[in-house]
Amino acid sequence: MATIYEVSKLAGVSLATVSRVINNTAPVRASTKEKVEAAMQELGYRPNSVAQSLASNRSNSIGILVSELGGPFYGELLSRIESEFRAVGKHVIVAAGHSDAELERESIEFLRSRNCDALILHVESVSDDYLRGLADSGTPFVVINRHVAAVADRCITLDNELGGYLATHHLLERGHRSIAYVSGPMWKHDASERYKGHLRALKEFSLAEDKSLFFEGDFQETGGVHALHHFLDAKAKFTALVCANDEMASGAITVAHEVGLEVPAELAVVGFDNVNFSHYTYPKLTTVDYPIEAIGQMAARWVLKHVYQQPVPDLKAVFQPQLIPRDSA
């Protein structure tokens, strides 16, 4: 591979000048610029990005940490983030934290050790304190889908409470008064927020919380399966079910089919997230849209603005979910 030195020799100019035409970092006379470009062409020169990084103290890489690379959710996030950065010549390093505090910390350290210019984090297990400390350490980062008071200015979130409210409100409006709720793990911020929204909607219709209609699932398909079985076994009376995510809603619908419960006639079901498969269920799932791509884009723009000093349009910190009415409720 040719180096900048060979280019400068062939073009008959100095290293600095070649660097200038590469980076457009200072005016260069048109004629010399042409000479340099011709030389680069001839040698098939391509700058060594590692050397650039070392000298400029910028790696032009952004680390992304998500819970799971698989799953219907993070793909879209990554996709948007990648394209946003690719457009400006920066690259994305991915890592998975598997919802485990220790692994999340390790992954963050790993990404930092890679000299990422910034981090985009979707972490659920690491403590607020840890994130505050990370901020103090000087590593620029944004947190997605979690509000951390100590670093509020770096958080991009969905109004999960509103989402929970919308789901239940939709059911309430359609006349349901006995609504069972399948939550995600309550220690997860989004899960508890969504449930709060559910309660607020209930209250608005003068309905009280009914513990016998609450089930804490695991955000997996099986969570929905267990939940519905649980309610059925307990002979609970309810005409509708809100599930805190689409996986659990799918599980519940499967069980409904199995036990001959017609959806939505005998049991209305609403999910949450609007993941890519939510319209593959039968009936098609009514759910709350999680604007994951918009959030990914915003995270990328936060980085572009705060780390690379690029001008970006309006930054937005909290997104509003929307109910997507389909056939299941």
Add this chain to the structure above:
Amino acid sequence: MATIYEVSKLAGVSLATVSRVINNTAPVRASTKEKVEAAMQELGYRPNSVAQSLASNRSNSIGILVSELGGPFYGELLSRIESEFRAVGKHVIVAAGHSDAELERESIEFLRSRNCDALILHVESVSDDYLRGLADSGTPFVVINRHVAAVADRCITLDNELGGYLATHHLLERGHRSIAYVSGPMWKHDASERYKGHLRALKEFSLAEDKSLFFEGDFQETGGVHALHHFLDAKAKFTALVCANDEMASGAITVAHEVGLEVPAELAVVGFDNVNFSHYTYPKLTTVDYPIEAIGQMAARWVLKHVYQQPVPDLKAVFQPQLIPRDSA
């Protein structure tokens, strides 16, 4: 951030010695090793990976190019590849090629410009010739899900022909004799291979190809929708449908529901890929499993062996698909 120089000063040894204890690259007396480690500890030293890369001419990064980061397919692939490399301290840079030859080339160049030690490519549009040229250029890479004769030793594929065979054979065995087929774009290697398998199964049962029962879809949900409508409008007679991927199968099942065609009683459907949502359909989709994780792992190991000279267990180039019988056929 502390540098190796400061560590060496504090420990009272030379740069070289510090480097040796960091990399375990030559014997160091236990006592001095301790001194160095203490110094590193005290300074909170962490090696600068960019400088390491420049000096050692290894970036410890692997570039992954897939068609779409979103979608149910690539997440699992990435997930496996990432964990495989993380375990040995290497990181993964992702890029999307969007099934477009120009974009695929650009992405490959982008990844190369990032000094990746190796590339793992899932490309469908770039020509065989281009890949041959890439091999000549010296960049190590593996190709996934595509057989390119000129670089056969770097290809890890699924036996798509066998998959197509299995799908149709399953139907044939259950007595179906009029089987419609919804293909992916026939210019894609996997699509045409799958169709070949279909024909082979047919032939085994002395059935001839019936052009009126063939429809070329787009591998998207709408492809399945259009296909079934097409067959129905044409008043074609068939009792079973094989779709060259699960998205199209989902689309077809949706239409079946809409027109009151019972699956599988009146129309048996089999898909292909066994993507994560294939058991969310109703009835649950019978499909052909694409062992994407195993393939990802193998690709990673290919790199580990050929680029990093690590000892790895048995490398395997072509994987056998398996029929997953569920409820739709």
Add this chain to the structure above:
DNA sequence: TTGTAAGCGTTATCAT
């Protein structure tokens, strides 16, 4: 507008 030269933080080759 262009050139000189000092880093950037390591690894690696020789010596010793």
Add this chain to the structure above:
DNA sequence: ATGATAACGCTTACAA
């Protein structure tokens, strides 16, 4: 077993 010292390929003051 350890130390000097020259790369690695580029950016960036500072001069000219």
